[in-house]
Amino acid sequence: MSKASDLRDLLADGDTLTIICHNNPDPDCLASALALGRIAAAVGIDDRRILYSGDVSHQQNRAFVNLLDIDLQPFDPTLVRDREPGSLLAFVDHAVPGANNRVPEGTPVDVVIDHHPADEIEARFVDHRESAGATATILTEYVRELAVETDAALATALLFAIRRETLGFLRGVTRAEYDAAGYLHEHANDDLLARLSTPSVSGATLDAIATAIQNRTVRGAALISHVGRTTDRDSLPQAADYLATLEGVETAVVFGIVEASIHVSARSTDPRVHIGDALAEAFAGVGSAGGHREMAGGEVPLGIFADYTTDDTQLLAIVEQIVTARLVAGLNLTEGEAGDEE
The missing domain is CATH 3.10.310.30 (Diaminopimelate Epimerase; Chain A, domain 1)
Structure with missing residues:
Protein backbone atom coordinates (compact mmCIF):
# COMPACT_ATOMS: atom_id res chain seq x y z
CA MET A 1 0.00 0.00 0.00
CA SER A 2 1.08 3.61 -0.59
CA LYS A 3 1.74 6.18 2.12
CA ALA A 4 -1.43 8.02 1.11
CA SER A 5 -3.50 4.86 1.56
CA ASP A 6 -1.89 4.15 4.93
CA LEU A 7 -2.72 7.67 6.09
CA ARG A 8 -6.31 7.40 4.88
CA ASP A 9 -6.81 4.12 6.73
CA LEU A 10 -5.40 5.52 9.97
CA LEU A 11 -7.58 8.64 9.76
CA ALA A 12 -10.65 6.54 9.00
CA ASP A 13 -10.37 5.01 12.48
CA GLY A 14 -10.40 8.42 14.18
CA ASP A 15 -13.20 10.62 15.50
CA THR A 16 -11.29 13.87 15.94
CA LEU A 17 -8.05 15.29 14.55
CA THR A 18 -5.84 17.87 16.20
CA ILE A 19 -3.14 19.20 13.85
CA ILE A 20 -0.20 20.89 15.55
CA CYS A 21 1.76 23.55 13.68
CA HIS A 22 5.30 24.35 14.71
CA ASN A 23 6.02 27.58 16.57
CA ASN A 24 5.48 30.70 14.44
CA PRO A 25 4.08 28.69 11.49
CA ASP A 26 5.06 29.55 7.92
CA PRO A 27 3.13 28.90 4.66
CA ASP A 28 4.56 25.39 4.24
CA CYS A 29 3.30 24.39 7.67
CA LEU A 30 -0.05 26.16 7.32
CA ALA A 31 -0.80 24.82 3.84
CA SER A 32 0.15 21.30 4.92
CA ALA A 33 -2.16 21.55 7.94
CA LEU A 34 -4.99 22.79 5.72
CA ALA A 35 -4.47 19.90 3.30
CA LEU A 36 -4.33 17.28 6.05
CA GLY A 37 -7.57 18.67 7.44
CA ARG A 38 -9.20 18.32 4.03
CA ILE A 39 -8.04 14.71 3.78
CA ALA A 40 -9.46 14.01 7.23
CA ALA A 41 -12.78 15.58 6.23
CA ALA A 42 -12.90 13.41 3.13
CA VAL A 43 -12.65 10.24 5.24
CA GLY A 44 -15.36 11.40 7.65
CA ILE A 45 -13.65 13.26 10.52
CA ASP A 46 -15.90 16.23 11.24
CA ASP A 47 -14.16 17.41 14.42
CA ARG A 48 -10.88 18.98 13.25
CA ARG A 49 -8.69 21.79 14.52
CA ILE A 50 -5.36 23.41 13.68
CA LEU A 51 -3.37 24.67 16.67
CA TYR A 52 -0.37 26.99 16.67
CA SER A 53 1.88 28.66 19.22
CA GLY A 54 4.11 31.69 18.95
CA ASP A 55 3.09 34.35 16.45
CA VAL A 56 1.87 34.67 12.91
CA SER A 57 3.72 37.95 12.53
CA HIS A 58 5.45 37.83 9.15
CA GLN A 59 3.33 39.99 6.82
CA GLN A 60 3.27 37.19 4.24
CA ASN A 61 2.10 34.67 6.83
CA ARG A 62 -0.63 37.00 8.08
CA ALA A 63 -1.83 37.55 4.53
CA PHE A 64 -1.74 33.79 3.95
CA VAL A 65 -4.02 33.11 6.93
CA ASN A 66 -6.38 35.99 6.23
CA LEU A 67 -6.77 35.69 2.47
CA LEU A 68 -7.18 31.91 2.56
CA ASP A 69 -9.43 32.08 5.64
CA ILE A 70 -7.50 29.40 7.54
CA ASP A 71 -9.12 28.63 10.89
CA LEU A 72 -6.26 28.67 13.42
CA GLN A 73 -6.60 28.26 17.17
CA PRO A 74 -3.99 29.11 19.82
CA PHE A 75 -2.30 26.06 21.30
CA ASP A 76 -4.40 24.50 24.06
CA PRO A 77 -2.48 21.92 26.14
CA THR A 78 -5.70 20.26 27.29
CA LEU A 79 -6.47 19.19 23.72
CA VAL A 80 -3.18 17.30 23.72
CA ARG A 81 -3.17 16.10 27.31
CA ASP A 82 -6.81 15.03 27.72
CA ARG A 83 -7.30 12.96 24.61
CA GLU A 84 -10.09 10.43 24.33
CA PRO A 85 -9.83 7.17 22.35
CA GLY A 86 -10.22 8.00 18.68
CA SER A 87 -8.70 11.46 19.10
CA LEU A 88 -5.77 11.71 16.70
CA LEU A 89 -2.77 14.03 17.03
CA ALA A 90 -0.79 15.09 13.94
CA PHE A 91 2.39 17.10 13.30
CA VAL A 92 3.03 18.73 9.92
CA ASP A 93 6.34 20.35 8.93
CA HIS A 94 7.93 19.31 12.23
CA ALA A 95 8.33 15.96 13.89
CA VAL A 96 9.27 15.71 17.56
CA PRO A 97 7.26 16.73 20.65
CA GLY A 98 8.97 19.58 22.47
CA ALA A 99 11.15 20.56 19.48
CA ASN A 100 9.87 23.81 17.94
CA ASN A 101 6.44 23.22 19.45
CA ARG A 102 4.77 23.35 22.86
CA VAL A 103 3.71 19.71 22.96
CA PRO A 104 5.28 18.04 26.02
CA GLU A 105 8.18 15.70 25.30
CA GLY A 106 7.13 12.07 25.15
CA THR A 107 3.56 12.80 24.05
CA PRO A 108 2.26 10.01 21.75
CA VAL A 109 1.75 11.27 18.20
CA ASP A 110 -0.33 9.56 15.54
CA VAL A 111 0.78 11.31 12.34
CA VAL A 112 4.07 12.98 11.38
CA ILE A 113 4.62 14.46 7.90
CA ASP A 114 7.80 16.48 7.52
CA HIS A 115 10.81 17.28 5.34
CA HIS A 116 13.16 18.78 7.92
CA PRO A 117 16.12 16.88 9.38
CA ALA A 118 15.07 15.03 12.53
CA ASP A 119 16.12 12.02 14.58
CA GLU A 120 14.10 9.41 16.44
CA ILE A 121 10.67 10.20 15.04
CA GLU A 122 7.98 8.14 16.74
CA ALA A 123 4.39 8.00 15.47
CA ARG A 124 1.86 5.52 14.17
CA PHE A 125 2.25 7.04 10.71
CA VAL A 126 5.50 8.72 9.60
CA ASP A 127 6.34 10.20 6.21
CA HIS A 128 9.68 11.92 6.68
CA ARG A 129 11.37 12.96 3.45
CA GLU A 130 14.42 15.16 3.87
CA SER A 131 14.87 15.08 0.11
CA ALA A 132 11.55 16.86 -0.46
CA GLY A 133 11.68 20.58 -1.10
CA ALA A 134 8.55 21.23 0.97
CA THR A 135 6.12 19.39 3.21
CA ALA A 136 3.36 20.82 1.01
CA THR A 137 4.76 18.72 -1.84
CA ILE A 138 4.09 15.55 0.15
CA LEU A 139 0.55 16.67 1.02
CA THR A 140 -0.13 17.51 -2.63
CA GLU A 141 0.84 13.95 -3.51
CA TYR A 142 -1.70 12.64 -0.98
CA VAL A 143 -4.46 14.98 -2.19
CA ARG A 144 -3.96 13.82 -5.76
CA GLU A 145 -3.77 10.11 -5.00
CA LEU A 146 -6.77 10.15 -2.67
CA ALA A 147 -8.82 12.27 -5.11
CA VAL A 148 -9.55 14.92 -2.47
CA GLU A 149 -11.43 17.89 -3.88
CA THR A 150 -8.84 20.53 -4.75
CA ASP A 151 -10.61 23.87 -4.74
CA ALA A 152 -8.95 27.21 -5.44
CA ALA A 153 -8.14 27.92 -1.79
CA LEU A 154 -6.40 24.60 -1.17
CA ALA A 155 -4.53 24.65 -4.48
CA THR A 156 -3.41 28.25 -3.98
CA ALA A 157 -2.23 27.51 -0.44
CA LEU A 158 -0.19 24.47 -1.46
CA LEU A 159 1.26 26.10 -4.59
CA PHE A 160 2.28 29.26 -2.76
CA ALA A 161 3.82 27.20 0.06
CA ILE A 162 5.94 25.21 -2.39
CA ARG A 163 7.06 28.35 -4.20
CA ARG A 164 7.90 30.11 -0.94
CA GLU A 165 9.71 27.15 0.66
CA THR A 166 11.89 26.67 -2.42
CA LEU A 167 12.43 30.41 -3.04
CA GLY A 168 10.68 30.25 -6.37
CA PHE A 169 12.01 26.78 -7.25
CA LEU A 170 15.62 27.85 -6.70
CA ARG A 171 16.40 26.18 -3.35
CA GLY A 172 16.16 22.49 -2.48
CA VAL A 173 13.78 21.83 -5.35
CA THR A 174 13.22 18.35 -6.78
CA ARG A 175 11.15 17.05 -9.67
CA ALA A 176 8.36 16.35 -7.18
CA GLU A 177 7.92 20.10 -6.61
CA TYR A 178 7.53 20.72 -10.33
CA ASP A 179 5.06 17.84 -10.64
CA ALA A 180 3.04 19.14 -7.72
CA ALA A 181 3.08 22.70 -9.06
CA GLY A 182 1.90 21.50 -12.49
CA TYR A 183 -1.12 19.84 -10.91
CA LEU A 184 -1.92 22.72 -8.54
CA HIS A 185 -1.58 25.39 -11.22
CA GLU A 186 -4.73 24.14 -12.93
CA HIS A 187 -6.77 24.81 -9.77
CA ALA A 188 -5.06 27.81 -8.14
CA ASN A 189 -6.27 31.41 -8.16
CA ASP A 190 -3.66 33.53 -9.96
CA ASP A 191 -4.88 36.83 -8.51
CA LEU A 192 -4.69 35.42 -4.99
CA LEU A 193 -1.18 34.12 -5.63
CA ALA A 194 -0.11 37.59 -6.71
CA ARG A 195 -1.60 39.20 -3.58
CA LEU A 196 0.16 36.67 -1.36
CA SER A 197 3.46 37.34 -3.08
CA THR A 198 3.38 41.11 -2.51
CA PRO A 199 2.05 41.84 1.00
CA SER A 200 2.68 45.20 2.63
CA VAL A 201 5.82 45.50 4.79
CA SER A 202 5.66 46.94 8.30
Whole structure:
Protein backbone atom coordinates (compact mmCIF):
# COMPACT_ATOMS: atom_id res chain seq x y z
CA MET A 1 0.00 0.00 0.00
CA SER A 2 1.08 3.61 -0.59
CA LYS A 3 1.74 6.18 2.12
CA ALA A 4 -1.43 8.02 1.11
CA SER A 5 -3.50 4.86 1.56
CA ASP A 6 -1.89 4.15 4.93
CA LEU A 7 -2.72 7.67 6.09
CA ARG A 8 -6.31 7.40 4.88
CA ASP A 9 -6.81 4.12 6.73
CA LEU A 10 -5.40 5.52 9.97
CA LEU A 11 -7.58 8.64 9.76
CA ALA A 12 -10.65 6.54 9.00
CA ASP A 13 -10.37 5.01 12.48
CA GLY A 14 -10.40 8.42 14.18
CA ASP A 15 -13.20 10.62 15.50
CA THR A 16 -11.29 13.87 15.94
CA LEU A 17 -8.05 15.29 14.55
CA THR A 18 -5.84 17.87 16.20
CA ILE A 19 -3.14 19.20 13.85
CA ILE A 20 -0.20 20.89 15.55
CA CYS A 21 1.76 23.55 13.68
CA HIS A 22 5.30 24.35 14.71
CA ASN A 23 6.02 27.58 16.57
CA ASN A 24 5.48 30.70 14.44
CA PRO A 25 4.08 28.69 11.49
CA ASP A 26 5.06 29.55 7.92
CA PRO A 27 3.13 28.90 4.66
CA ASP A 28 4.56 25.39 4.24
CA CYS A 29 3.30 24.39 7.67
CA LEU A 30 -0.05 26.16 7.32
CA ALA A 31 -0.80 24.82 3.84
CA SER A 32 0.15 21.30 4.92
CA ALA A 33 -2.16 21.55 7.94
CA LEU A 34 -4.99 22.79 5.72
CA ALA A 35 -4.47 19.90 3.30
CA LEU A 36 -4.33 17.28 6.05
CA GLY A 37 -7.57 18.67 7.44
CA ARG A 38 -9.20 18.32 4.03
CA ILE A 39 -8.04 14.71 3.78
CA ALA A 40 -9.46 14.01 7.23
CA ALA A 41 -12.78 15.58 6.23
CA ALA A 42 -12.90 13.41 3.13
CA VAL A 43 -12.65 10.24 5.24
CA GLY A 44 -15.36 11.40 7.65
CA ILE A 45 -13.65 13.26 10.52
CA ASP A 46 -15.90 16.23 11.24
CA ASP A 47 -14.16 17.41 14.42
CA ARG A 48 -10.88 18.98 13.25
CA ARG A 49 -8.69 21.79 14.52
CA ILE A 50 -5.36 23.41 13.68
CA LEU A 51 -3.37 24.67 16.67
CA TYR A 52 -0.37 26.99 16.67
CA SER A 53 1.88 28.66 19.22
CA GLY A 54 4.11 31.69 18.95
CA ASP A 55 3.09 34.35 16.45
CA VAL A 56 1.87 34.67 12.91
CA SER A 57 3.72 37.95 12.53
CA HIS A 58 5.45 37.83 9.15
CA GLN A 59 3.33 39.99 6.82
CA GLN A 60 3.27 37.19 4.24
CA ASN A 61 2.10 34.67 6.83
CA ARG A 62 -0.63 37.00 8.08
CA ALA A 63 -1.83 37.55 4.53
CA PHE A 64 -1.74 33.79 3.95
CA VAL A 65 -4.02 33.11 6.93
CA ASN A 66 -6.38 35.99 6.23
CA LEU A 67 -6.77 35.69 2.47
CA LEU A 68 -7.18 31.91 2.56
CA ASP A 69 -9.43 32.08 5.64
CA ILE A 70 -7.50 29.40 7.54
CA ASP A 71 -9.12 28.63 10.89
CA LEU A 72 -6.26 28.67 13.42
CA GLN A 73 -6.60 28.26 17.17
CA PRO A 74 -3.99 29.11 19.82
CA PHE A 75 -2.30 26.06 21.30
CA ASP A 76 -4.40 24.50 24.06
CA PRO A 77 -2.48 21.92 26.14
CA THR A 78 -5.70 20.26 27.29
CA LEU A 79 -6.47 19.19 23.72
CA VAL A 80 -3.18 17.30 23.72
CA ARG A 81 -3.17 16.10 27.31
CA ASP A 82 -6.81 15.03 27.72
CA ARG A 83 -7.30 12.96 24.61
CA GLU A 84 -10.09 10.43 24.33
CA PRO A 85 -9.83 7.17 22.35
CA GLY A 86 -10.22 8.00 18.68
CA SER A 87 -8.70 11.46 19.10
CA LEU A 88 -5.77 11.71 16.70
CA LEU A 89 -2.77 14.03 17.03
CA ALA A 90 -0.79 15.09 13.94
CA PHE A 91 2.39 17.10 13.30
CA VAL A 92 3.03 18.73 9.92
CA ASP A 93 6.34 20.35 8.93
CA HIS A 94 7.93 19.31 12.23
CA ALA A 95 8.33 15.96 13.89
CA VAL A 96 9.27 15.71 17.56
CA PRO A 97 7.26 16.73 20.65
CA GLY A 98 8.97 19.58 22.47
CA ALA A 99 11.15 20.56 19.48
CA ASN A 100 9.87 23.81 17.94
CA ASN A 101 6.44 23.22 19.45
CA ARG A 102 4.77 23.35 22.86
CA VAL A 103 3.71 19.71 22.96
CA PRO A 104 5.28 18.04 26.02
CA GLU A 105 8.18 15.70 25.30
CA GLY A 106 7.13 12.07 25.15
CA THR A 107 3.56 12.80 24.05
CA PRO A 108 2.26 10.01 21.75
CA VAL A 109 1.75 11.27 18.20
CA ASP A 110 -0.33 9.56 15.54
CA VAL A 111 0.78 11.31 12.34
CA VAL A 112 4.07 12.98 11.38
CA ILE A 113 4.62 14.46 7.90
CA ASP A 114 7.80 16.48 7.52
CA HIS A 115 10.81 17.28 5.34
CA HIS A 116 13.16 18.78 7.92
CA PRO A 117 16.12 16.88 9.38
CA ALA A 118 15.07 15.03 12.53
CA ASP A 119 16.12 12.02 14.58
CA GLU A 120 14.10 9.41 16.44
CA ILE A 121 10.67 10.20 15.04
CA GLU A 122 7.98 8.14 16.74
CA ALA A 123 4.39 8.00 15.47
CA ARG A 124 1.86 5.52 14.17
CA PHE A 125 2.25 7.04 10.71
CA VAL A 126 5.50 8.72 9.60
CA ASP A 127 6.34 10.20 6.21
CA HIS A 128 9.68 11.92 6.68
CA ARG A 129 11.37 12.96 3.45
CA GLU A 130 14.42 15.16 3.87
CA SER A 131 14.87 15.08 0.11
CA ALA A 132 11.55 16.86 -0.46
CA GLY A 133 11.68 20.58 -1.10
CA ALA A 134 8.55 21.23 0.97
CA THR A 135 6.12 19.39 3.21
CA ALA A 136 3.36 20.82 1.01
CA THR A 137 4.76 18.72 -1.84
CA ILE A 138 4.09 15.55 0.15
CA LEU A 139 0.55 16.67 1.02
CA THR A 140 -0.13 17.51 -2.63
CA GLU A 141 0.84 13.95 -3.51
CA TYR A 142 -1.70 12.64 -0.98
CA VAL A 143 -4.46 14.98 -2.19
CA ARG A 144 -3.96 13.82 -5.76
CA GLU A 145 -3.77 10.11 -5.00
CA LEU A 146 -6.77 10.15 -2.67
CA ALA A 147 -8.82 12.27 -5.11
CA VAL A 148 -9.55 14.92 -2.47
CA GLU A 149 -11.43 17.89 -3.88
CA THR A 150 -8.84 20.53 -4.75
CA ASP A 151 -10.61 23.87 -4.74
CA ALA A 152 -8.95 27.21 -5.44
CA ALA A 153 -8.14 27.92 -1.79
CA LEU A 154 -6.40 24.60 -1.17
CA ALA A 155 -4.53 24.65 -4.48
CA THR A 156 -3.41 28.25 -3.98
CA ALA A 157 -2.23 27.51 -0.44
CA LEU A 158 -0.19 24.47 -1.46
CA LEU A 159 1.26 26.10 -4.59
CA PHE A 160 2.28 29.26 -2.76
CA ALA A 161 3.82 27.20 0.06
CA ILE A 162 5.94 25.21 -2.39
CA ARG A 163 7.06 28.35 -4.20
CA ARG A 164 7.90 30.11 -0.94
CA GLU A 165 9.71 27.15 0.66
CA THR A 166 11.89 26.67 -2.42
CA LEU A 167 12.43 30.41 -3.04
CA GLY A 168 10.68 30.25 -6.37
CA PHE A 169 12.01 26.78 -7.25
CA LEU A 170 15.62 27.85 -6.70
CA ARG A 171 16.40 26.18 -3.35
CA GLY A 172 16.16 22.49 -2.48
CA VAL A 173 13.78 21.83 -5.35
CA THR A 174 13.22 18.35 -6.78
CA ARG A 175 11.15 17.05 -9.67
CA ALA A 176 8.36 16.35 -7.18
CA GLU A 177 7.92 20.10 -6.61
CA TYR A 178 7.53 20.72 -10.33
CA ASP A 179 5.06 17.84 -10.64
CA ALA A 180 3.04 19.14 -7.72
CA ALA A 181 3.08 22.70 -9.06
CA GLY A 182 1.90 21.50 -12.49
CA TYR A 183 -1.12 19.84 -10.91
CA LEU A 184 -1.92 22.72 -8.54
CA HIS A 185 -1.58 25.39 -11.22
CA GLU A 186 -4.73 24.14 -12.93
CA HIS A 187 -6.77 24.81 -9.77
CA ALA A 188 -5.06 27.81 -8.14
CA ASN A 189 -6.27 31.41 -8.16
CA ASP A 190 -3.66 33.53 -9.96
CA ASP A 191 -4.88 36.83 -8.51
CA LEU A 192 -4.69 35.42 -4.99
CA LEU A 193 -1.18 34.12 -5.63
CA ALA A 194 -0.11 37.59 -6.71
CA ARG A 195 -1.60 39.20 -3.58
CA LEU A 196 0.16 36.67 -1.36
CA SER A 197 3.46 37.34 -3.08
CA THR A 198 3.38 41.11 -2.51
CA PRO A 199 2.05 41.84 1.00
CA SER A 200 2.68 45.20 2.63
CA VAL A 201 5.82 45.50 4.79
CA SER A 202 5.66 46.94 8.30
CA GLY A 203 7.86 49.76 9.53
CA ALA A 204 9.32 47.45 12.18
CA THR A 205 10.48 45.05 9.47
CA LEU A 206 12.16 47.81 7.47
CA ASP A 207 13.82 49.16 10.61
CA ALA A 208 15.19 45.74 11.52
CA ILE A 209 16.52 45.11 8.01
CA ALA A 210 18.15 48.55 8.01
CA THR A 211 19.80 47.80 11.35
CA ALA A 212 21.08 44.46 10.05
CA ILE A 213 22.57 46.19 7.02
CA GLN A 214 24.31 48.73 9.25
CA ASN A 215 25.66 46.11 11.69
CA ARG A 216 26.94 43.65 9.09
CA THR A 217 30.39 42.16 9.34
CA VAL A 218 31.81 40.24 6.40
CA ARG A 219 34.23 37.43 7.21
CA GLY A 220 35.50 35.88 4.01
CA ALA A 221 32.39 34.65 2.20
CA ALA A 222 30.33 34.75 5.41
CA LEU A 223 28.31 37.69 6.69
CA ILE A 224 27.20 37.96 10.31
CA SER A 225 24.89 40.70 11.56
CA HIS A 226 22.31 41.49 14.20
CA VAL A 227 19.20 43.65 14.57
CA GLY A 228 19.58 44.33 18.28
CA ARG A 229 16.29 44.02 20.10
CA THR A 230 13.16 43.80 17.93
CA THR A 231 9.48 42.99 18.25
CA ASP A 232 9.41 41.55 14.73
CA ARG A 233 10.88 38.05 14.81
CA ASP A 234 10.09 37.49 11.15
CA SER A 235 12.31 40.40 10.11
CA LEU A 236 15.33 38.18 10.81
CA PRO A 237 14.83 35.72 7.92
CA GLN A 238 13.92 38.63 5.66
CA ALA A 239 17.14 40.40 6.61
CA ALA A 240 19.11 37.17 6.05
CA ASP A 241 17.51 36.73 2.62
CA TYR A 242 18.43 40.28 1.66
CA LEU A 243 21.98 40.25 2.99
CA ALA A 244 22.67 36.90 1.30
CA THR A 245 22.43 38.76 -2.02
CA LEU A 246 25.45 40.96 -1.22
CA GLU A 247 28.22 40.48 -3.73
CA GLY A 248 30.84 37.99 -2.52
CA VAL A 249 28.64 36.66 0.31
CA GLU A 250 27.70 32.96 0.26
CA THR A 251 26.52 32.62 3.86
CA ALA A 252 24.48 35.19 5.81
CA VAL A 253 23.50 34.86 9.47
CA VAL A 254 21.34 37.41 11.29
CA PHE A 255 20.42 37.30 14.97
CA GLY A 256 18.45 39.46 17.35
CA ILE A 257 16.72 39.56 20.71
CA VAL A 258 12.97 38.96 20.64
CA GLU A 259 11.35 39.16 24.08
CA ALA A 260 13.20 36.62 26.24
CA SER A 261 15.10 34.77 23.51
CA ILE A 262 17.81 35.23 20.94
CA HIS A 263 16.60 34.24 17.48
CA VAL A 264 18.93 33.32 14.63
CA SER A 265 18.23 33.00 10.91
CA ALA A 266 20.73 31.88 8.28
CA ARG A 267 21.01 31.38 4.54
CA SER A 268 23.85 29.78 2.58
CA THR A 269 24.73 28.88 -0.99
CA ASP A 270 28.28 27.81 -0.06
CA PRO A 271 28.75 24.16 -1.07
CA ARG A 272 31.27 23.76 1.75
CA VAL A 273 28.71 24.72 4.40
CA HIS A 274 25.69 22.85 5.73
CA ILE A 275 24.19 25.81 7.54
CA GLY A 276 21.74 23.68 9.55
CA ASP A 277 24.56 21.57 10.96
CA ALA A 278 26.70 24.68 11.54
CA LEU A 279 23.98 26.35 13.65
CA ALA A 280 23.29 23.13 15.53
CA GLU A 281 26.97 22.90 16.45
CA ALA A 282 27.26 26.59 17.30
CA PHE A 283 24.41 26.51 19.81
CA ALA A 284 24.60 22.93 21.09
CA GLY A 285 23.90 22.84 24.80
CA VAL A 286 22.54 26.39 25.07
CA GLY A 287 19.57 26.41 22.70
CA SER A 288 17.88 24.69 19.78
CA ALA A 289 19.08 25.24 16.22
CA GLY A 290 19.32 23.43 12.91
CA GLY A 291 17.76 23.12 9.50
CA HIS A 292 18.66 22.43 5.90
CA ARG A 293 21.91 22.85 4.00
CA GLU A 294 20.82 26.22 2.60
CA MET A 295 18.40 27.54 5.24
CA ALA A 296 18.36 27.25 9.01
CA GLY A 297 17.36 28.95 12.24
CA GLY A 298 17.66 28.72 15.97
CA GLU A 299 16.55 30.04 19.33
CA VAL A 300 18.55 30.52 22.53
CA PRO A 301 16.92 31.47 25.85
CA LEU A 302 18.11 34.88 26.95
CA GLY A 303 18.39 33.81 30.57
CA ILE A 304 21.93 32.51 30.22
CA PHE A 305 23.00 35.96 28.99
CA ALA A 306 20.74 38.07 31.21
CA ASP A 307 22.54 36.76 34.27
CA TYR A 308 25.49 38.96 33.33
CA THR A 309 23.71 42.31 33.55
CA THR A 310 20.35 44.06 33.83
CA ASP A 311 21.47 46.94 31.60
CA ASP A 312 20.02 46.42 28.13
CA THR A 313 22.87 48.16 26.32
CA GLN A 314 25.44 45.97 28.05
CA LEU A 315 23.27 42.93 27.46
CA LEU A 316 23.15 43.59 23.72
CA ALA A 317 26.93 43.97 23.65
CA ILE A 318 27.42 40.69 25.49
CA VAL A 319 24.96 38.87 23.22
CA GLU A 320 26.66 40.24 20.12
CA GLN A 321 30.10 39.16 21.32
CA ILE A 322 29.16 35.66 22.47
CA VAL A 323 26.78 34.80 19.63
CA THR A 324 29.23 36.05 17.02
CA ALA A 325 32.03 34.00 18.58
CA ARG A 326 29.85 30.88 18.49
CA LEU A 327 28.94 31.51 14.86
CA VAL A 328 32.58 32.04 13.90
CA ALA A 329 33.43 28.71 15.53
CA GLY A 330 30.41 26.92 14.05
CA LEU A 331 31.23 28.16 10.56
CA ASN A 332 34.92 27.27 10.99
CA LEU A 333 36.06 30.75 10.00
CA THR A 334 39.80 31.31 10.08
CA GLU A 335 41.47 34.15 11.92
CA GLY A 336 42.05 35.94 8.62
CA GLU A 337 38.43 35.63 7.64
CA ALA A 338 37.29 36.79 11.04
CA GLY A 339 39.26 39.99 10.59
CA ASP A 340 37.75 41.13 7.29
CA GLU A 341 35.09 43.54 8.51
CA GLU A 342 32.84 45.86 6.61
